[in-house]
Amino acid sequence: MLSFLLRRLGDVIPTFFGVTILVFLMVHLIPSDPIEMLAGERSVEPERYAELQKQYGFDKPLVVQYLNYLGGVLQGDLGKSYVTKRPVIEEFAVLFPATVELSLMGILFAISIGLPLGVIAAMKRGKWLDHLTMSLSLTGYSMPIFWWALLLIMFFSTTLGWTPVSGRLSVMYFFEPVTGFMLIDSLLSGQEGAFSSALSHLILPTIVLGTIPMAVIARMTRSSMLEVLGEEYIRVARAKGLAPMRVIMVHALRNALIPVITVIGLQVGVLFAGAILTETIFAWPGIGKWIVEALNRRDYPTIQGGILMIAFVVMAVNLFVDLMYGVINPRIRHKR
Amino acid sequence: MALLEVKNLTVEFGSEDKPFRAVDSVSYSVDRGEVLGIVGESGSGKSVSSLAVMGLIDFPGRVTADALTFDGQDLLRMPSKRRRQITGKDIAMIFQDPMSALNPCFTVEAQIMEALKVHEGGNKKQRRERTLDLLDQVGIPDPKSRMTAYPHQLSGGMSQRIVIAMAIACNPRLLIADEPTTALDVTIQAQIIDLLLKLQEDSDMGLLLITHDLALVSEAANRIQVMYAGQLFESGPADSIFAAPRHPYTQALLEALPERSEGHDRLRTIPGVVPGQYDRPAGCLLAPRCRYANESCVNARPEVSDFNGRDVRCFYPLNDQGQPTGLPTGETV
Amino acid sequence: MSENFTPSAVPASNAAEAIEPVAAPPSPLRETWDYFKKNRGAYAGLIIIAIIMFLAITAQWIAPYDPIIQDRSAFLKPPAWMEGGSWEYLLGTDAVGRDILSRLIHGAQLSVSIGLAVVAISMASGIFLGMLAGYFRGWIEVSIMRMMDIMLALPSLIMAMAIVAILGPGLENAMLAIAIVQLPHYVRLTRASVVSELNKEYVIASQVAGAGHIRQMFVNILPNCMAPLIVQGTLGISSAILDAAALGFLGLGAQPPLPEWGTMLAEAREFVGSAWWVITFPGLCILVTVLAFNLMGDGLRDALDPKMKR
Numbered sequence: 001m002l003s004f005l006l007r008r009l010g011d012v013i014p015t016f017f018g019v020t021i022l023v024f025l026m027v028h029l030i031p032s033d034p035i036e037m038l039a040g041e042r043s044v045e046p047e048r049y050a051e052l053q054k055q056y057g058f059d060k061p062l063v064v065q066y067l068n069y070l071g072g073v074l075q076g077d078l079g080k081s082y083v084t085k086r087p088v089i090e091e092f093a094v095l096f097p098a099t100v101e102l103s104l105m106g107i108l109f110a111i112s113i114g115l116p117l118g119v120i121a122a123m124k125r126g127k128w129l130d131h132l133t134m135s136l137s138l139t140g141y142s143m144p145i146f147w148w149a150l151l152l153i154m155f156f157s158t159t160l161g162w163t164p165v166s167g168r169l170s171v172m173y174f175f176e177p178v179t180g181f182m183l184i185d186s187l188l189s190g191q192e193g194a195f196s197s198a199l200s201h202l203i204l205p206t207i208v209l210g211t212i213p214m215a216v217i218a219r220m221t222r223s224s225m226l227e228v229l230g231e232e233y234i235r236v237a238r239a240k241g242l243a244p245m246r247v248i249m250v251h252a253l254r255n256a257l258i259p260v261i262t263v264i265g266l267q268v269g270v271l272f273a274g275a276i277l278t279e280t281i282f283a284w285p286g287i288g289k290w291i292v293e294a295l296n297r298r299d300y301p302t303i304q305g306g307i308l309m310i311a312f313v314v315m316a317v318n319l320f321v322d323l324m325y326g327v328i329n330p331r332i333r334h335k336r
Numbered sequence: 337m338a339l340l341e342v343k344n345l346t347v348e349f350g351s352e353d354k355p356f357r358a359v360d361s362v363s364y365s366v367d368r369g370e371v372l373g374i375v376g377e378s379g380s381g382k383s384v385s386s387l388a389v390m391g392l393i394d395f396p397g398r399v400t401a402d403a404l405t406f407d408g409q410d411l412l413r414m415p416s417k418r419r420r421q422i423t424g425k426d427i428a429m430i431f432q433d434p435m436s437a438l439n440p441c442f443t444v445e446a447q448i449m450e451a452l453k454v455h456e457g458g459n460k461k462q463r464r465e466r467t468l469d470l471l472d473q474v475g476i477p478d479p480k481s482r483m484t485a486y487p488h489q490l491s492g493g494m495s496q497r498i499v500i501a502m503a504i505a506c507n508p509r510l511l512i513a514d515e516p517t518t519a520l521d522v523t524i525q526a527q528i529i530d531l532l533l534k535l536q537e538d539s540d541m542g543l544l545l546i547t548h549d550l551a552l553v554s555e556a557a558n559r560i561q562v563m564y565a566g567q568l569f570e571s572g573p574a575d576s577i578f579a580a581p582r583h584p585y586t587q588a589l590l591e592a593l594p595e596r597s598e599g600h601d602r603l604r605t606i607p608g609v610v611p612g613q614y615d616r617p618a619g620c621l622l623a624p625r626c627r628y629a630n631e632s633c634v635n636a637r638p639e640v641s642d643f644n645g646r647d648v649r650c651f652y653p654l655n656d657q658g659q660p661t662g663l664p665t666g667e668t669v
Numbered sequence: 670m671s672e673n674f675t676p677s678a679v680p681a682s683n684a685a686e687a688i689e690p691v692a693a694p695p696s697p698l699r700e701t702w703d704y705f706k707k708n709r710g711a712y713a714g715l716i717i718i719a720i721i722m723f724l725a726i727t728a729q730w731i732a733p734y735d736p737i738i739q740d741r742s743a744f745l746k747p748p749a750w751m752e753g754g755s756w757e758y759l760l761g762t763d764a765v766g767r768d769i770l771s772r773l774i775h776g777a778q779l780s781v782s783i784g785l786a787v788v789a790i791s792m793a794s795g796i797f798l799g800m801l802a803g804y805f806r807g808w809i810e811v812s813i814m815r816m817m818d819i820m821l822a823l824p825s826l827i828m829a830m831a832i833v834a835i836l837g838p839g840l841e842n843a844m845l846a847i848a849i850v851q852l853p854h855y856v857r858l859t860r861a862s863v864v865s866e867l868n869k870e871y872v873i874a875s876q877v878a879g880a881g882h883i884r885q886m887f888v889n890i891l892p893n894c895m896a897p898l899i900v901q902g903t904l905g906i907s908s909a910i911l912d913a914a915a916l917g918f919l920g921l922g923a924q925p926p927l928p929e930w931g932t933m934l935a936e937a938r939e940f941v942g943s944a945w946w947v948i949t950f951p952g953l954c955i956l957v958t959v960l961a962f963n964l965m966g967d968g969l970r971d972a973l974d975p976k977m978k979r
Contacts, residue, residue: 011818018819029835135710138967142960144911146918147934147952150941158942232436239390239431240451240502241424254441273826277915281938291827292919295834307831311822330486331440 008322012315017070019311023304024069028062030300078305083297088305092287096309097180098168099286102278103271105202106209111264114214118221118260123248125226133218140215145274149208149281156204163204166283170197205282209274213267220263224256231255258329265321269314338365339542340389340427340510343403347381347388347566349396356613358384358397360566366510366542371533373557373574374546375589379610381566382546383432386512389544390429391419406510425455428508430532432515434495438487444471445483448502455506470501475531493524497531504535510542511535517552529556550589554578562586565610565621572646580656582648584626587658620651628652628660704972711968717961725778732771733759736928740766745944761946763937769946772928773954779929780958783844783913784906791848792902795855800886802856803863814860817853825850829912833921840929843922847912851905858901862894896973900966907962914955930955 035052036044044052053059057068072079078088114137121133157165164170168182175189183202186194228234229252237251238244272288279288287306294302343363348355359381366372376382388399391411404411406427411419431437439447448470449463456463464483471479474497487495496516503511513532517525533556536543545556553560553574560577562570562585570583581587590596591604608625611617619636623629632651643653652660705711724731746762747754754761760769802810820828832846866872867890875889916922917931925932930951937947 014815015818015822018815019822022819023831026831026835031837138710138963139956139960142907142911142956142963144914144931144934144952144955144959146915146931147948147955150934150938150948151952154941154945154948232431232433233439235392236431236437236499236502237439238392239424239429241420241422241454242450243420251439255439258441269824273824276826276830277918280919291830295830295919295921298834300834303831303834307823307827310824310827314824315822329441331488 004326005323008319012319016312016315019308020070020073021066023308023311024066026304026307027300073308078308079301081294081302082299083294083302088302089309091290091302092305092309094180095285095287095290097177098182098284099272099275099279099288101181101183102202102205102209102284102286103268103275105206106271106274107213107264107267109206109210110213110217110267113210114217115221115260117214117218119225119248119253121218121222122225122229130222134222137215137218140211141219143211143215145208145211146277146281148211149204149278152204152207153281162200164197164201166281168198168201168284169194170201173197201282205278205284208281209271209278212270212274213264216263216267216270217260220260221256224259225252228252228256254328258325261321261325261328265318265324268317272310272314339368339370339407340366340544341403341405342385342389343401345385345388345399345401345404347384347393348398348400350613355398358566359388362561362563362566362568364561364568364571366544368509368542369536369540370559371536371543371545371557373553373560374544374563375548375550375553375560376563377548377610379565379612380563382563383514384566385563386429386514386544386546389512390427391416391423421455424451425506426508427510427512428503428506429512429514430496430499430503430516433519434499435487435492435519437499438490438495440487443484443486444490444498448498448505451502451505466505467501470505471498473504473535474498474501475527476501492520493528496520496524496528500528500531500535504539507539508541510544512544512546514546515548516545517549518547525552532556550593551595562589565616567621567649568640568647569622569650570646570648576646580654581658582643582646582653583650584628584652584654584660585622587654588627628663630663701972705968708968708971710964711972714961714964714968717957718965721777721781721958721961724774725781728774728778732768732774734768734771736772736775737767737926740768742766745940745947747944748946751946760950761944763933763947764940764944767926769950772933773930773950775928776930776933776951776954777958779840779923779927780910780913780955783840783847783929784910784962787844787848787851787909787913788902788905790845791851791905792855792898794848795852796859796891796898798852799856799859800863800891803860803867804882804886804890810860813856817856820850820853825908826912826915829916830919830921833916838921838924840923840927843913843916844909846916847909850912851909854901854905855898858897859894862897863890866890866893900970900973903962903966903969907959907966910955910962911959 035049035056035058050059057065060068069079076089078092080087081091084091117133117137121130124130153165156163169186173186173189173191173194175185175191175194178185178188182198183195186198229248234247234252237247242251275284275286276288276292278284279286280292283289287310291303291306291310293299294306342365344361345359345363346357346361347359348357350356362381362385364372364374374382374385384393387393388401389404389411393399399412401412406422409422411422438444442450445464445467448467449460452458452463452466456466458466467483468479471482476482476494476497482490482494482498487498490498496519500516511532516532517528520528529552532543532545535541545553547553557574560571560574561568562577562583564585570577570581570586572582577586578590581590585606588604588606592606594603597603606625611621611624617623617634619632619634620626620629620638623633626633636651638649638651640647640649642648652662655661705715740762743758743762743766745764746758746766748761749756749759751761758768758770760773762768763772798813802813823831829843829846829850832849833842836842836845863886872885872889875885880889913922914929914931914934917929918935920935923929923932925936933951934948937944937951940947
């Protein structure tokens with residue numbers, strides 16, 4: 001198990017350094033001059049130009065600049081935003097919980113719908129329920145989620161008026177963030193109605209963000225279940241006289257889950273990509289919206305920092321999922 | 337009354353109008369303390385018939401029988417819940433490939449205790465003790481340390497012992513062993529058969545031993561059924577079948593045994609394969625491969641009939657000299 | 670081989686031949702097509718793609734209006750069957766009086782070209798890099814594959830956004846970005862199949878016969894690696910269309926007044942409460958097109974996968 005962990009770390013760490021190089025080079029690949037961008041004007045006076053260059057370290061050789069950058073990154077210094085002049089890492093820390101909350105809800109939604117759908121489809125293989133489930137799931141998988149979001153808003157918010165259009169909380173409520181998770185903070189605040197307001201703001205974004213992962217999970221669960229149901233040990237389990245439900249839920253599902261868990265882990269990337277669109281549409285104050293705004297303002301330190309942090313989180317979650325995989329799959333756990 | 341009574345068991349797959357009969361009107365019975373050997377090539381329907389007895393044939397397979405009773409209880413017409421109480425408790429089964437018969441996600445202990453929990457109840461401690469007993473009984477060295485092992489940590493022979501322990505956990509009265517040694521090394525095969533026979537003798541179980549290995553049944557079984565393409569071809573006491581096969585197929589099988597090929601340059605073989613779904617002959621199913629077949633064999637299908645006290649499905653059953661009887665005059669082989 | 674009575678030397682087909690003569694095996698292409706045809710979803714996908722292709726190719730002639738011409742007398746006109754709609758504008762008009770149907774048809778042209786161009790660029794360079802990595806192994810493989818790992822560490826849309834941030838917004842840059850993002854999939858796939866092909870007898874045989882590296886790589890090995898690449902390419906078209914629309918929606922892809930479906934949605938966003946048609950139709954076009962390519966990709970995968978064949 002320990003060697004497995006070390007081997008995975010051996011894969012992840014060089015990749016992380018690779019991403020830092022990529023992100024670092026980004027600024028130097030831009031056709032326009034970053035100093036001019038910083039000063040916010042076209043032609044900067046030579047003295048001021050040199051001063052800015054020195055201030056941001058642009059006068060040093062590229063390798064030195066990179067090592068400085070890397071040194072900063074390793075200490076948690078991602079530079080300062082050109083726009084707000086605040087440390088990027090601080091802005092990230094403030095906004096990150098909102099994205100985590102949304103992503104967690106999205107993946108929970110995806111698992112709680114996708115997994116049963118996949119199991120049902122596998123059990124009803126070839127019947128109409130299977131075809132229906134799989135058609136729905138392929139549609140979900142092909143969904144342009146920014147359009148899906150607009151459709152849901154059109155129907156549930158503007159036509160029916162059931163859910164709010166945007167934001168995390170109704171303006172009626174205000175409280176200091178404690179955990180950064182609105183669902184928890186609203187409960188902690190003790191304000192009446194705050195929790196249901198937070199929840200109603202979450203519903204549509206959750207559905208939108210969870211749609212593609214749900215479809216992927218349903219498809220994976222189905223094919224994995226079908227493969228496992230054809231195994232001899234399922235027949236053996238039935239020959240023990242076990243109830244069909246127990247055979248499926250214990251003997252088949254446990255084995256079928258192994259590849260599904262990997263797929264769930266891989267959805268982190270999908271969730272972040274989806275969060276960018278979802279947060280933009282629902283004005284959700286998370287890192288997705290933050291990065292899009294930074295892009296529009298050409299706020300390169302923020303873009304760099306945001307991308308680096310997302311890569312970091314994705315890699316960390318994938319590593320975690322790999323370890324989970326070891327826990328659930330005895331064959332890996334015992335490999336020496 | 338026999339422990340297991342099977343009368344005209346038929347298993348069909350495929351569409352209603354063009355079904356494929358994997359098992360075609362097969363009858364047999366097993367008494368307590370008796371070993372019945374079912375012999376046949378791949379595709380002869382011997383495994384399918386035993387799955388039907390276990391109730392493991394799924395839709396779209398269809399199982400019909402004039403009688404399928406266990407200890408006088410009608411297995412086909414009882415509610416599925418009641419049937420599950422018999423399956424795994426009174427009738428247990430051992431499968432061909434032990435490496436794939438164990439669930440890779442659960443420990444040995446968990447898989448054996450599961451059967452105990454469903455059928456015997458009791459508390460966890462009792463079940464664990466019983467499991468330890470069982471592992472000891474099936475000859476697993478150091479059973480305590482094996483309890484928490486996962487299937488991938490076990491060898492093939494060891495796995496088959498676990499599978500056997502799992503099957504006999506609830507003291508079944510009938511044990512079906514479907515090719516229990518095929519997937520194992522030759523050196524292990526004899527050990528496993530000895531183990532099975534010992535367990536059978538000790539607890540007076542009925543044992544249904546399904547195999548393609550004639551040498552094996554000749555030593556183990558009291559009675560033998562020879563199956564071919566889903567049909568019963570010959571049945572009778574083991575020793576008399578070996579002494580004087582009545583069906584040309586049985587004869588050919590025996591001749592193909594290496595120990596009976598002494599004096600021949602090559603091992604004798606049976607040309608061709610068992611007919612499948614699409615190439616079933618119109619007449620006797622063996623006709624294309626039978627050395628004695630004549631026109632009536634190609635055109636009509638023989639029924640099972642009594643010949644010298646044995647059930648034989650052949651128009652021209654063999655005499656003690658191994659020559660067909662009743663051939664139309666003038667014809668010789 | 671679990672059951673053998675005999676080391677039978679007689680061919681197994683003897684018995685079968687007596688019953689019916691064995692038909693000649695169908696050609697691989699024919700066989701694949703037969704399996705593909707049986708899959709109703711994949712077949713439907715193919716038909717939809719054919720229709721979209723037709724619309725894309727003939728857009729100039731069949732679209733009723735120029736996609737960027739504005740009719741100042743017809744802002745936000747609803748579709749013909751709605752109250753206030755007219756048959757002049759079948760699917761209505763947008764906020765500046767452009768015919769939605771015409772824009773959608775021209776959008777099909779854009780989306781199909783984006784999909785095809787992206788996959789062509791990405792697949793060609795991916796196959797080349799993957800072939801180098803798989804064929805030469807050693808440091809070439811390590812450096813190429815490490816690079817791909819780094820690219821895969823970032824979610825595709827975010828990676829594409831980063832590239833667009835460097836290159837600047839616009840349709841061509843967005844296409845290039847998506848092509849780069851898709852690259853690792855083709856590289857990995859090619860490398861994996863090349864590595865598994867490399868040890869096969871036919872490769873060794875032609876090496877002995879004196880085939881050069883280029884011949885080995887692209888004449889001998891590549892055709893045997895194509896099946897998974899074709900499937901990936903089909904699915905790649907759908908994700909390229911989806912990503913291009915997403916970039917367009919974020920303002921980073923095709924710029925107005927280009928009638929790209931995602932860009933159209935971005936312009937229509939503010940009418941979410943008032944004019945459902947400006948939002949519904951472009952998105953529906955994206956969904957249907959992406960779905961069609963996914964259906965076809967799934968069907969191709971099943972048809973080309975020998976394991977699925979019985």
